[in-house]
Amino acid sequence: MANKIVVGTQWGDEGKGKITDMLAETADVVVRYGGGNNAGHTVIVGDERFELHLIPSGILYREKINIIGNGVVVDPTAIVEEMEGLSARGISLEQLFISETAHVVMPYHRLVDLLEEERKGEAKIGTTGKGIGPAYTDKIARQGIRMIDLIDPDGFYHKLQDALSYQNLILEKIYQAEPLKAEELIESLQPDINKLKPHIVNTSLLLEQAEREGKKIFFEGAQGTLLDIDYGTYPYVTSSNPTAGGVCTGAGIGPTLIDDVIGVAKAYLTRVGEGPFPTELTDQTGNLLRENGHEYGVTTGRPRRCGWFDLPILKHARRVNGLTELALTKLDVLTGLKEIKLCVAYHYHGKTLEEFPNSLEILSGCQPVYQSLPGWTEDLSAIREYDQLPENAKKYVERLEELLDIPVKTIGIGPGRKEAIRK
Numbered sequence: 478m479a480n481k482i483v484v485g486t487q488w489g490d491e492g493k494g495k496i497t498d499m500l501a502e503t504a505d506v507v508v509r510y511g512g513g514n515n516a517g518h519t520v521i522v523g524d525e526r527f528e529l530h531l532i533p534s535g536i537l538y539r540e541k542i543n544i545i546g547n548g549v550v551v552d553p554t555a556i557v558e559e560m561e562g563l564s565a566r567g568i569s570l571e572q573l574f575i576s577e578t579a580h581v582v583m584p585y586h587r588l589v590d591l592l593e594e595e596r597k598g599e600a601k602i603g604t605t606g607k608g609i610g611p612a613y614t615d616k617i618a619r620q621g622i623r624m625i626d627l628i629d630p631d632g633f634y635h636k637l638q639d640a641l642s643y644q645n646l647i648l649e650k651i652y653q654a655e656p657l658k659a660e661e662l663i664e665s666l667q668p669d670i671n672k673l674k675p676h677i678v679n680t681s682l683l684l685e686q687a688e689r690e691g692k693k694i695f696f697e698g699a700q701g702t703l704l705d706i707d708y709g710t711y712p713y714v715t716s717s718n719p720t721a722g723g724v725c726t727g728a729g730i731g732p733t734l735i736d737d738v739i740g741v742a743k744a745y746l747t748r749v750g751e752g753p754f755p756t757e758l759t760d761q762t763g764n765l766l767r768e769n770g771h772e773y774g775v776t777t778g779r780p781r782r783c784g785w786f787d788l789p790i791l792k793h794a795r796r797v798n799g800l801t802e803l804a805l806t807k808l809d810v811l812t813g814l815k816e817i818k819l820c821v822a823y824h825y826h827g828k829t830l831e832e833f834p835n836s837l838e839i840l841s842g843c844q845p846v847y848q849s850l851p852g853w854t855e856d857l858s859a860i861r862e863y864d865q866l867p868e869n870a871k872k873y874v875e876r877l878e879e880l881l882d883i884p885v886k887t888i889g890i891g892p893g894r895k896e897a898i899r900k
């Protein structure tokens with residue numbers, strides 16, 4: 478199969494960067510289709526550690542074409558910083574293309590994101606503070622600024638003035654903050670805009686051309702299914718569609734171009750930010766998973782909440798993404814646990830729920846129903862063949878396959894590019 482989507486099945490941070498990086502070896506084009514620099518992908522190549530936020534993981538291979546699709550919101554300063562960081566480490570950016578219709582995260586979006594979280598107080602979402610929600614809000618409200626506007630100086634000035642006539646009202650009247658001036662914003666953004674100019678193109682056309690030339694295309698999801706604005710734990714979600722459906726609108730292609738949807742799932746579960754989490758472990762086991770799995774946000778450094786694998790979540794992800802296979806990451810983090818639990822359903826007010834509920838109120842009252850499996854103690858890091866895994870590790874993987882009815886084809890057993898097993 479040629480064209481694949483790599484999508485997160487949980488609350489993000491499933492290790493999609495590593496899986497895309499691994500599979501990108503066989504791809505020609507890698508495309509981001511949603512989200513912004515709220516995402517953080519860690520890729521470890523040899524002794525080097527790369528933390529990517531907006532730039533697709535394919536950038537680490539010189540010959541790949543890397544596309545930031547129109548569904549992504551791009552912070553010009555953040556992306557230039559990322560580009561320069563990569564460039565300084567010898568990574569070529571020649572093959573990086575940004576959609577001209579991608580929306581721009583403006584400095585006022587970051588400001589409003591932070592001010593709104595502060596205003597919400599206890600009821601805050603726990604956003605990454607990168608201005609993502611406000612940027613998508615303006616896109617939908619038809620008052621956003623797009624990459625194509627940045628490269629037309631007169632047009633940009635007028636659009637920005639229009640935008641500020643509204644944004645300044647919000648800043649001053651709602652948040653009692655200082656208003657912003659178009660001239661000052663442009664002056665501070667201009668050096669970044671100049672650096673981005675050569676990369677801004679019609680990426681939908683590029684993808685059509687790549688497809689015609691028989692190139693293999695990888696669509697790299699950011700965040701995860703439960704952070705999807707439609708299918709996630711609303712309102713504790715991000716403001717885009719990280720699920721597979723977001724690929725078509727976020728990259729400018731049709732569904733007939735997609736062959737496979739790979740769901741990436743961590744062997745346990747993590748979440749950053751607020752909101753219910755039925756299998757959350759607030760005890761020693763939770764701490765152990767956090768420390769062994771280095772579960773601290775790549776973007777914000779926040780400690781992640783940790784818990785057991787949750788099948789109702791995966792069944793929900795299977796359905797809304799049309800998953801064709803699973804990549805199970807961080808299996809090695811479970812090494813040393815005597816017992817491993819799998820949540821197979823929920824108890825809610827005397828009833829058993831097999832499916833993930835859409836109501837947050839119901840989810841908050843759900844108690845996990847667990848199946849228990851024996852753990853293993855053997856170190857997994859040197860294993861490259863599925864058959865060499867400890868029996869109990871294989872049992873865990875196979876129980877997941879059986880309960881989900883999806884093949885697990887990739888298993889992550891360490892952070893490095895090569896620390897994985899193809900099954």
Ligand code: IMP
Nearest residue numbers: 489515516517603604605714715749750
């Ligand atoms: P926002 O995307 O910054 O608006 O944040 C909304 C919610 O999504 C918060 O709970 C964030 O912690 C979460 N979130 C956004 N991006 C990621 C990600 O890449 N990984 C995990 N959580 C994320």
